[in-house]
Amino acid sequence: MLVADIMSTRVVTVNVSDSLCHALATLQKERIRHLPVLDGDRLAGILTDRDLRDMSPAVLREENIERLSKLRVGEVMKSPPITAHPLDPVEDAARLMYVHRIGCLPVVKEGALVGILTETDILRCLVELMGVSRPSSRLEVVVPDTPGHLASVASVIRDFGVNIISVITPASKKEGFRSLVFRIATIDPRQIKQAVTALGYEVIWPPDKR
Amino acid sequence: MKAAYIHSERFLSYRFGKEHPFNPLRLELARSLMTDMGLLFPQEIILPRPASERLLRTVHSPQYVNIVKRLGQGEKMDASLFGLGTEDNPVFPDMHRAGSLVVGATIRACAAVARGLVLHAVNLAGGLHHAHRACASGFCIYNDISVGIRLLRRHYRMRVAYVDLDAHHGDGVQWEFYDDPDVLTLSIHENGRYLFPGSGGIHELGEGPGLGFSVNVPVEPFTDDESWIWCFDSVVPRVLSSFRPDIIVLQFGCDAHYLDPLSHLSLTSTAFIHAARSIHQLSHRLCAGRLVVLGGGGYDVFSVVPRIWTLLWAELSDRIPTPDTPPDWRARWRGISPLPLPVRLRDENTPKCQVPVFEVNRLTVARLLDSLHWL
Ligand SMILES: [Zn+2]
Numbered sequence: 001m002l003v004a005d006i007m008s009t010r011v012v013t014v015n016v017s018d019s020l021c022h023a024l025a026t027l028q029k030e031r032i033r034h035l036p037v038l039d040g041d042r043l044a045g046i047l048t049d050r051d052l053r054d055m056s057p058a059v060l061r062e063e064n065i066e067r068l069s070k071l072r073v074g075e076v077m078k079s080p081p082i083t084a085h086p087l088d089p090v091e092d093a094a095r096l097m098y099v100h101r102i103g104c105l106p107v108v109k110e111g112a113l114v115g116i117l118t119e120t121d122i123l124r125c126l127v128e129l130m131g132v133s134r135p136s137s138r139l140e141v142v143v144p145d146t147p148g149h150l151a152s153v154a155s156v157i158r159d160f161g162v163n164i165i166s167v168i169t170p171a172s173k174k175e176g177f178r179s180l181v182f183r184i185a186t187i188d189p190r191q192i193k194q195a196v197t198a199l200g201y202e203v204i205w206p207p208d209k210r
Numbered sequence: 211m212k213a214a215y216i217h218s219e220r221f222l223s224y225r226f227g228k229e230h231p232f233n234p235l236r237l238e239l240a241r242s243l244m245t246d247m248g249l250l251f252p253q254e255i256i257l258p259r260p261a262s263e264r265l266l267r268t269v270h271s272p273q274y275v276n277i278v279k280r281l282g283q284g285e286k287m288d289a290s291l292f293g294l295g296t297e298d299n300p301v302f303p304d305m306h307r308a309g310s311l312v313v314g315a316t317i318r319a320c321a322a323v324a325r326g327l328v329l330h331a332v333n334l335a336g337g338l339h340h341a342h343r344a345c346a347s348g349f350c351i352y353n354d355i356s357v358g359i360r361l362l363r364r365h366y367r368m369r370v371a372y373v374d375l376d377a378h379h380g381d382g383v384q385w386e387f388y389d390d391p392d393v394l395t396l397s398i399h400e401n402g403r404y405l406f407p408g409s410g411g412i413h414e415l416g417e418g419p420g421l422g423f424s425v426n427v428p429v430e431p432f433t434d435d436e437s438w439i440w441c442f443d444s445v446v447p448r449v450l451s452s453f454r455p456d457i458i459v460l461q462f463g464c465d466a467h468y469l470d471p472l473s474h475l476s477l478t479s480t481a482f483i484h485a486a487r488s489i490h491q492l493s494h495r496l497c498a499g500r501l502v503v504l505g506g507g508g509y510d511v512f513s514v515v516p517r518i519w520t521l522l523w524a525e526l527s528d529r530i531p532t533p534d535t536p537p538d539w540r541a542r543w544r545g546i547s548p549l550p551l552p553v554r555l556r557d558e559n560t561p562k563c564q565v566p567v568f569e570v571n572r573l574t575v576a577r578l579l580d581s582l583h584w585l
Contacts, residue, residue: 132408135340135347135381162297163290186298187340187348187378187406188231188472205404207431209471 003093004086006125007107007115013038014047016074023047023073034104036113037077043106043113045077050103052076083108084117094122129168136165136183140205141196145171145178149201153180156195162186179204213330213527214256214322216315217241221335224308226300231472232349236511237335239543240519246539247555249520249529256322258315258333260307261357265317268360269353269386274344278351279306293346309351312336316354317361319502323457324366329499330490330526334519337461337506339380340407348378348406355461355504356386359393362457371455372396373446375485376463376506377473379410379426383461389420394453398442400466400475401428412578422584425449428574430567431474435481435560437568438466442485444575450492452585456500458493462486463506464518468561472509478557482518486525501526512547517555531555 012030014023016039023035027049037045055076084093084105093105097119107115139157143149150169157164163185172179184192193203222234244250266275277292282305289295302308312335319331339355340348355372362368372387374380374397387393402408416424427441450458464482466475493501503526508515517535524531533555540551579585 132402135407135409137406137408138404160297183408185296188298190471207474209469209474 001090001125002086003084003088003090003105003107003117004115006090006121007084007086007117008121009115011036011106011113011116013113014073015039016044016072016077018073019069020052020071020073020076021069024052027052034116034118036081036106036116037073037079038113039074042111043081043083043108044074045079046081046104046106047073047077048103051078081106085109086114090122090125093117097122129166132165132183134165134185135187136185137187137189138205139182139184139189139192139196140203141180141182142172142174142177142202142204143180145176149178150180152199153182153196153201156199157182157184157192160186160192160195162192211254211328213254213332213523214319214328215241215244215250215254215523216256216258216318216331216333216335218258218311218315220308220311221315223304224312224335226302226349230300231509233509233511234335235546236508236515237505239511239516240334242542243516243520243535243539244523246536246542247520247531249524249527249531254527256318256331258311258318260310261313261317261352265357265361266310266313266352268364269343269356270341271344275306278309278346282306292344293342294351296346298348299346299351305351312338313352313354313357316358316502316504319504320358320362320459323500323502324362324368330493330501330503332503332523332526334505337376337463337504339374339376339383339461339463339506340378341382342385347382350382353382353386355380355383355459358502359383359387359459362459363390363392366456368456369454370394370457370459371450371453372459372461373450373489374398374461374463374506375466376461377466377470377475378406378463378507379408379428380461381407381409384409384414384424384426387420388416388424389418391416391419391423393420394423394425394449394455396425396427396446396449398427398429398438398445400431400433400473404431405473412574412581415581422582423453425578425582427578429475430565430570432476432563432565433567433571434476434563435478437563437571438475438477438481439484440568441571441575442481442488445578446488447492448579448585449582450496455497457497458489458501460489460501460503461506462503462519462522463508464515465507465509467508467510467514467518469510469514470508472507476561476563478560479518479521479555480557480560483521483525483556486522490525512543513549513552517552520555
């Protein structure tokens with residue numbers, strides 16, 4: 001999955017010469033937390049609600065109100081911003097956000113701002129990957145972490161004519177093993193479990209009935 | 211007459227095959243047990259008619275109905291996109307007719323209650339809650355529940371509370387009425403992370419005007435009577451009372467029983483009796499007794515289904531069953547049951563849950579109630 005697949009293409013921006021008050025109002029009106037800042041049509045920086053909050057106690061005292069209204073976005077924004085490319089893999093973009101502890105990445109292509117990727121987009125992506133998109137049952141098998149085992153379990157499922165909706169393969173708690181967690185499009189995975197067990201694999205789910 | 215029982219021997223035609231887990235013989239086992247125990251009388255039985263195509267199309271797409279008909283008449287085609295001809299829902303002769311009869315029976319039950327002919331009506335062949343608009347799923351071809359609720363809405367203008375106690379999430383009904391504030395769907399089921407179909411999380415609350423009118427209580431695998439009853443009592447009376455329905459439709463699948471081969475819940479007759487009594491009483495308190503009860507899952511057709519559904523009927527007909535099943539009944543079915551038929555009507559073993567699920571279920575219910583703003 002690429003950044004282009006999950007980013008938002010409707011981006012609310014401000015300009016370097018806009019007042020900070022205007023930026024604050026925009027964040028509140030649009031109910032967003034990140035504002036890419038443009039200088040002409042070039043991306044110059046990023047302004048977040050956190051930048052505004054962090055400066056508040058110092059700046060927002062009464063004698064400073066006047067100064068605040070004169071302050072420009074370009075004086076407060078983070079620059080240069082950390083950006084992503086639409087063809088970056090989602091996992092790389094997520095790593096950037098995690099490592100730099102930031103909540104969003106403006107997406108830039110050939111110098112132009114084409115979208116924005118926020119932590120909400122990443123979480124939605126995770127929910128969809130881990131979640132269940134179509135009626136299906138869970139089948140969890142532990143296999144040795146060597147070539148061929150995913151294929152042999154998958155071919156059992158194929159032989160039953162059952163569709164695989166998703167599969168994730170996290171490392172197992174057991175050293176040298178891997179978990180295969182399938183969602184398979186059947187209400188009754190008992191026979192598939194039996195056939196997989198017959199191949200010598202340990203089926204963790206569904207459990208045996210007493 | 212207080213309660214009616216919809217029944218036909220032709221329900222046996224809804225059959226996917228010899229080895230298939232959905233076995234309609236359970237309906238005969240249940241009905242004969244009720245009769246032999248002196249709990250069900252001929253004058254209480256109503257014969258169903260197949261539902262018309264016009265009624266089916268209030269829920270299902272014309273194209274889907276057409277495909278079900280053609281497959282049932284022997285036409286060969288790949289209908290897996292419609293969920294048919296699959297491992298779960300194989301094609302069988304005259305499947306359109308068999309499916310329509312189940313829907314017709316639910317329509318009969320809904321109409322009899324809505325028109326005040328009886329207070330309660332039961333169709334244990336119904337409860338096929340997984341069928342979608344244009345897709346068969348989980349042994350369900352036509353969704354008799356959705357068609358019945360559609361009729362109650364359009365023709366009788368009733369606000370409908372649908373309660374689904376099957377071990378599996380009542381997905382087909384939920385999605386059909388997801389944006390409708392006049393149909394409340396409430397499903398208690400094994401958490402979809404572990405059991406088919408996977409949906410039914412507490413965050414599925416409805417959409418648009420229907421937001422808040424889909425309610426889901428996903429319970430942990432191995433949940434036992436004590437914890438399940440606690441969840442039921444914490445959610446069902448409260449949600450139904452504040453919804454103030456004109457009629458209650460109850461799906462009483464019994465596959466959450468500890469002996470059922472398809473789920474991983476650990477209920478006994480105690481939980482099912484409790485739920486039947488509670489909803490029965492709620493129907494009298496909230497909507498003048500108007501209650502339609504449908505079947506659903508239940509895959510231990512000899513040891514579990516006849517007992518649980520007999521206890522259900524006894525509750526609705528205000529009759530008190532004897533503790534034991536009659537010897538005549540056991541003798542009648544001895545030849546085909548792989549195990550000896552049960553002697554006691556109620557479960558005597560009560561499996562205690564070995565895993566600490568009560569705490570997780572409590573948290574689930576607390577989070578759910580937090581998000582139900584209209585209560
Ligand atoms: Zn079920």
